[in-house]
Amino acid sequence: MITLRADKKLEETLEKAARAKGVTKSEVIRQSLSIYLSEDTKVNPYKIGENLFGAYGSGKGNLSEDSEKILKNKFKEISRKNRGNGFNKGGN
Numbered sequence: 001m002i003t004l005r006a007d008k009k010l011e012e013t014l015e016k017a018a019r020a021k022g023v024t025k026s027e028v029i030r031q032s033l034s035i036y037l038s039e040d041t042k043v044n045p046y047k048i049g050e051n052l053f054g055a056y057g058s059g060k061g062n063l064s065e066d067s068e069k070i071l072k073n074k075f076k077e078i079s080r081k082n083r084g085n086g087f088n089k090g091g092n
Helices: 008-021 025-039 045-049 063-084
Strands: none
């Protein structure tokens, strides 16, 4: 047997849920605990990729904030390289 202490609001919510389901408060608590405890063992997307998040970072902490500026600079750099290789001559 387990004794549970709950504040008034939680107890009222529990009583309403039990009435709505047509079961005892104890049954609502049993079902709730069963669901809560089983969810802890379920695999979710975060747990699947948890060890990969941040593992392959660019080392640049500003990518999300400065992405537009970074892309513009990269395009300018590529454009300069292409001009030096003759890609922009003759209407290309």
